[in-house]
Amino acid sequence: MLEAAERGAEVLREGGSALDAVVAAVTSLEDNPMFNAGYGSTLNADGKVEMDASLMVFPCESPRLGIGAVAAVRRARNPIMLARVVMELTPHVLMVGAGAEKIASKAGLKLCRPEQLISPRAKQRWESRTPSARSHGTVGAVAVDKRGAIAAATSTGGIAGKLPGRVGDSAIAGAGSYADARGAASATGHGEAIIKTMLCLEAVRPLDRTTPARAARAAITRLGKIDGAEGGVIVVDRSGRIGYACNAESMEVALFDPVDGIRALRLNARSEAIE
Numbered sequence: 001m002l003e004a005a006e007r008g009a010e011v012l013r014e015g016g017s018a019l020d021a022v023v024a025a026v027t028s029l030e031d032n033p034m035f036n037a038g039y040g041s042t043l044n045a046d047g048k049v050e051m052d053a054s055l056m057v058f059p060c061e062s063p064r065l066g067i068g069a070v071a072a073v074r075r076a077r078n079p080i081m082l083a084r085v086v087m088e089l090t091p092h093v094l095m096v097g098a099g100a101e102k103i104a105s106k107a108g109l110k111l112c113r114p115e116q117l118i119s120p121r122a123k124q125r126w127e128s129r130t131p132s133a134r135s136h137g138t139v140g141a142v143a144v145d146k147r148g149a150i151a152a153a154t155s156t157g158g159i160a161g162k163l164p165g166r167v168g169d170s171a172i173a174g175a176g177s178y179a180d181a182r183g184a185a186s187a188t189g190h191g192e193a194i195i196k197t198m199l200c201l202e203a204v205r206p207l208d209r210t211t212p213a214r215a216a217r218a219a220i221t222r223l224g225k226i227d228g229a230e231g232g233v234i235v236v237d238r239s240g241r242i243g244y245a246c247n248a249e250s251m252e253v254a255l256f257d258p259v260d261g262i263r264a265l266r267l268n269a270r271s272e273a274i275e
Contacts, residue, residue, distance in 0.1 A: 004028040005254035005262045008141060012256070018151035018184075019057045019084075022141040026053075026080045026153045029139035033119040037139045038078055040119040041157020043126040044164050049117045052171035053079035053155040054094075055087065056179040066179075069094040071171040075101050075111040080155045085109060094171060125160065138170055140177065140186025142236045150238060152177040152184035152200070159191065169194035174201040182207040183238055185216075189223070189231020189248065197223050203235050212236060212243025220245040232267070 008025035011017070030038025041049045050072045060066030068087025071094060076082045085107040086095050095103070104111050138156035154177040156170040168191025170176035176187050178200035185200035194200075203212075203219035212235040223231050224247045232246030234253060244253050247269045254264045 001029075001252050001254035001264045002262060003032075004139075004141070005256050005264070008143060009256040009262055012143065012145055015146065017057075017147075018143040018145040018149045019055070021143040021145065022055065022151045022153040023080055023084060025141040025143075026139055026155050027078050030078050030080060030155055033121060035139050036137045036157045037155040038157075039117050040122055041117060042160035043118065043122055044158070044162045044166070046164050047123075047126050048164065049074055049114060049122075049157060050162075050164065050166075051076065051079045051117075051155070051157050052168055052176075053083045053153070054171050054173055054177045055080060055083050055151065055153040056173055056177050056184070057087075057149060057151040058179045058181055058184075059149065067093045067173045069171045069173060070100040071096040071167040072165060073097060073100050074114040074117070076104060077110070077112050077117070080153050081109055083153075083155075093173065096167070122157075129161075138176075138188035140170075140188065140234065142179075142184040142186050142234055144184075144236055144238060144240050148238065150179045150181075150184045150236070152179045152186045154186045154188075156188075156191075168192070169199070174198045176200060178204050180204060181238065183212065183236055185219075185233055185235045187231060187233045188251065189246075190229040193223055193226040193229030194231055196226055199223055199231065199233055203233050207235070207237045212241050213245075214243070216243040216245035220247050223247070 008021040011021040033040030054069035057066040068083040140154040185203040230248040232251040235243040
């Protein structure tokens with residue numbers, strides 16, 4: 001987590017964009033087999049990797065809408081980079097499977113064989129049908145840069161043992177990721193419930209009248225009312241204030257700001273958010 005935060009912080013310190021920062025942070029986590037994203041993603045019912053990712057940025061520097069997402073991709077080492085290709089090089093918002101992977105070569109993004117994304121740990125868990133609750137899950141990042149641009153990015157391998165073709169919240173703008181003039185949010189947790197509540201949109205919507213901490217708590221409270229669904233969300237507003245909340249057993253968060261630098265926290269359902 002600290003390494004990923006440092007990657008994003010380095011971009012911001014050097015005057016880079018919020019979009020570059022969240023992509024750098026999420027790419028670092030996708031490359032780490034400890035997390036359920038990129039290399040190390042959990043396996044579906046057929047023992048295959050199928051990954052989802054999305055990102056949003058406001059304002060968008062191109063004439064295209066500042067959203068890009070991919071779903072059920074199997075050959076992208078870094079699905080978040082492929083989501084960026086969708087945003088920047090196509091007229092579309094969401095592309096899936098082989099269609100999404102086909103545009104990677106046009107952007108100079110290298111693909112790999114699907115089996116190269118299966119980590120020994122993920123394979124062992126699938127073979128033994130060990131629940132993945134103890135493993136780290138979906139990864140995400142939010143950022144504001146010195147020009148005031150705001151971005152969010154989220155990436156996941158999805159639920160362990162899911163049906164092939166299942167797509168969760170991480171590919172859905174407003175659910176797994178969201179950014180607009182008020183702020184940005186990235187979510188983790190029960191994907192179907194997050195989609196039903198549009199968790200990230202709900203966490204960003206009130207930022208013009210409340211703090212990120214309160215907005216995060218309210219969004220998670222609403223999520224928990226759907227069959228006790230568990231999840232977590234990280235939020236940043238346009239002023240750079242940070243908030244987060246979860247109702248799960250644990251969630252890890254790494255933070256960077258110019259005053260306090262980089263630090264990491266382990267949260268639980270009783271953790272207090274930053275005001």
